[in-house]
Amino acid sequence: MKTSRLWAWIVFALGALYFIIPLLATFEFSLRIRRDGYTFDAYASVFSDPKFHQTFGYSIVVGICTIVVGILVIVPAAYYVRLKMPALRPIIEFISLLPLIIPAIILVYGYIRLYSSSSWLPLTNSAMGTNILLTLGYVALAMPYMYRAVDTGLRTIDVQTLTEAASILGASQTTIILRVILPNIVVAVLSGAFLTLAIVIGEFTIASLLNRPAFGPYMQNIGANRAYEPAALAVISFLITWAAMGAIQLLARFAPKTAKP
Amino acid sequence: MAEANTLSDKALGPALAGPATASSGGPFAFLKSIEIGAVLGIAPFVIFAVMFLLLPTMFLIGAAFVGPDGSFTFQNILDLGTPQIVASFWISIRVSVASAVLGVLVGLFIALAVIRGRLPSSVRSAAFTFSGVASQFAGIPLAFAFLSTLGRLGLLTVLLKFVGIDIYRAGFNLLSFWGLTLTYLYFQIPLMILIIAPAIDGLKREWGEAASTLGASNWQFWRYVGLPVLWPNLLGTLSLLFANAFGAIATAYALTGSSLNIVPILLYAQIRGDVLHNPGLGAALALGMIVITALANIIYLVVRARAERWLK
Numbered sequence: 001m002k003t004s005r006l007w008a009w010i011v012f013a014l015g016a017l018y019f020i021i022p023l024l025a026t027f028e029f030s031l032r033i034r035r036d037g038y039t040f041d042a043y044a045s046v047f048s049d050p051k052f053h054q055t056f057g058y059s060i061v062v063g064i065c066t067i068v069v070g071i072l073v074i075v076p077a078a079y080y081v082r083l084k085m086p087a088l089r090p091i092i093e094f095i096s097l098l099p100l101i102i103p104a105i106i107l108v109y110g111y112i113r114l115y116s117s118s119s120w121l122p123l124t125n126s127a128m129g130t131n132i133l134l135t136l137g138y139v140a141l142a143m144p145y146m147y148r149a150v151d152t153g154l155r156t157i158d159v160q161t162l163t164e165a166a167s168i169l170g171a172s173q174t175t176i177i178l179r180v181i182l183p184n185i186v187v188a189v190l191s192g193a194f195l196t197l198a199i200v201i202g203e204f205t206i207a208s209l210l211n212r213p214a215f216g217p218y219m220q221n222i223g224a225n226r227a228y229e230p231a232a233l234a235v236i237s238f239l240i241t242w243a244a245m246g247a248i249q250l251l252a253r254f255a256p257k258t259a260k261p
Numbered sequence: 262m263a264e265a266n267t268l269s270d271k272a273l274g275p276a277l278a279g280p281a282t283a284s285s286g287g288p289f290a291f292l293k294s295i296e297i298g299a300v301l302g303i304a305p306f307v308i309f310a311v312m313f314l315l316l317p318t319m320f321l322i323g324a325a326f327v328g329p330d331g332s333f334t335f336q337n338i339l340d341l342g343t344p345q346i347v348a349s350f351w352i353s354i355r356v357s358v359a360s361a362v363l364g365v366l367v368g369l370f371i372a373l374a375v376i377r378g379r380l381p382s383s384v385r386s387a388a389f390t391f392s393g394v395a396s397q398f399a400g401i402p403l404a405f406a407f408l409s410t411l412g413r414l415g416l417l418t419v420l421l422k423f424v425g426i427d428i429y430r431a432g433f434n435l436l437s438f439w440g441l442t443l444t445y446l447y448f449q450i451p452l453m454i455l456i457i458a459p460a461i462d463g464l465k466r467e468w469g470e471a472a473s474t475l476g477a478s479n480w481q482f483w484r485y486v487g488l489p490v491l492w493p494n495l496l497g498t499l500s501l502l503f504a505n506a507f508g509a510i511a512t513a514y515a516l517t518g519s520s521l522n523i524v525p526i527l528l529y530a531q532i533r534g535d536v537l538h539n540p541g542l543g544a545a546l547a548l549g550m551i552v553i554t555a556l557a558n559i560i561y562l563v564v565r566a567r568a569e570r571w572l573k
Binding site: 005007008009011012015018019021022023024025026028029030072073074076077079080081083084085088092095098099100101102103104105106107108109110111112113114136137139140173177195198199202203204205209216219220223224230231233234237238241242244245246248249 | 296298299302303305306307309310313314315316317318320321324367370371373374375377378379380384388390391393394395397398400401402403404405406407408409410414415416417446447450451501504505507508509510511514515518525528529532533543544547550551554555558
């Protein structure tokens with residue numbers, strides 16, 4: 001069976017080439033800003049741009065708000081569906097997957113038509129209202145990933161026994177969720193959170209159509225006006241995505257398991 | 262494990278719970294089992310889903326049937342037949358189908374090579390970690406990466422020219438159907454690898470051994486055992502990748518500006534500046550996108566139901 005192993009190596013190598021060449025090319029391109037040789041000046045130019053700091057900071061803040069709102073919306077729902085209403089499970093799961101089917105541009109178009117100045121809930125009237133709308137849009141985008149992460153976390157712990165034990169000790173429902181369930185699934189929730197952050201930081205469509213000063217529209221603007229800085233931004237984004245995914249892998253090692261095998 | 266509990270409860274059902282009739286106290290008995298806390302816990306999720314997923318989508322679907330004067334009309338739907346809009350749907354569908362089909366095929370081969378080709382486990386885990394990163398590396402930065410690679414001044418373009426192959430003179434253009442498809446594959450293939458890996462892991466080694474003991478060739482194993490088992494997963498991923506490409510806009514927008522008029526870019530321009538001069542037509546465009554992604558998923562559900570029927 002030596003041939004099959006050789007075949008596997010060839011397929012793997014071809015795939016690796018397709019994925020590695022663009023990364024190398026992007027890095028090489030980002031160093032080409034001077035004619036007389038490779039320099040990191042494009043990175044210096046990116047990092048010294050105050051707009052880079054503003055938009056990046058803005059996207060991080062929106063990302064953190066998205067994670068908090070996402071946890072508040074998703075964790076109780078996933079917990080009660082698992083504990084009390086398993087019949088609702090397929091419906092809730094289907095809803096949580098809807099954002100994979102409804103494109104972001106459709107969602108934001110709906111938001112603009114539904115929550116504009118003349119509607120019953122005029123969110124787009126003020127900057128704060130639009131920020132809230134952007135955050136809620138990101139919660140929708142992150143929902144398939146966040147729900148799955150939370151549900152996977154709940155599956156590895158014994159929800160039933162933990163809940164019964166806590167309520168026998170006199171804990172209220174809120175206490176059970178906040179101080180018993182959440183700490184037990186914190187690793188799963190965090191991995192969902194990092195994925196959310198990776199999705200939200202460079203998001204373009206919703207931020208751009210809601211006219212928010214986010215990192216995605218900033219990158220698009222740089223791409224339209226500069227030659228070498230975009231490549232530097234791509235390298236930076238790739239490293240951020242890599243860091244977020246690396247954090248998830250690292251977290252997976254600390255996941256608690258109380259479920260019976 | 263909650264799931265195991267409910268399963269064992271089901272299995273032991275009558276023995277543990279006694280006769281089913283004893284606990285039923287009228288038609289609304291099931292309401293007793295629903296607690297107020299559980300309802301309050303699920304309420305935020307439901308309210309969120311209605312207000313920020315369902316209602317906006319429904320609203321657009323409704324708006325597609327409203328004329329400029331506010332009356333009910335089919336004119337917006339008929340107006341989708343203009344050459345510009347038909348052309349943009351056609352290029353969008355082509356790019357989405359091509360990148361989904363190629364993504365599924367190439368992703369399947371790479372996943373098979375990594376999982377069943379007995380590559381070292383370090384290669385395997387590196388491949389999956391990288392897939393996790395690359396599947397999320399989309400949008401604007403991906404466009405920059407491919408411009409740096411295959412743009413007119415990109416590294417690969419320059420290197421190939423150096424050895425005598427001028428891809429742009431040969432007719433290649435990054436801002437085209439194939440350029441966009443090649444770019445989309447950068448997130449489609451890893452997504453396929455991530456989704457299909459558990460299914461390939463589920464193909465037991467014993468099945469291969471059993472098949473070869475019975476005299477099956479490698480080809481016969483895949484034709485009669487491997488592919489039929491993976492089939493529902495392959496179709497499901499195909500429709501997911503299709504929807505993924507069909508709704509994507511950021512990469513295409515940063516790559517081509519508006520020179521390649523795929524539907525999401527046309528819709529983006531419409532939302533920004535009413536380029537079609539008719540808000541109803543914009544809603545109809547959105548309706549068209551919803552119908553196409555929904556169709557892709559309905560086809561998948563139907564085929565999966567049939568596949569599962571004979572797998573049982």
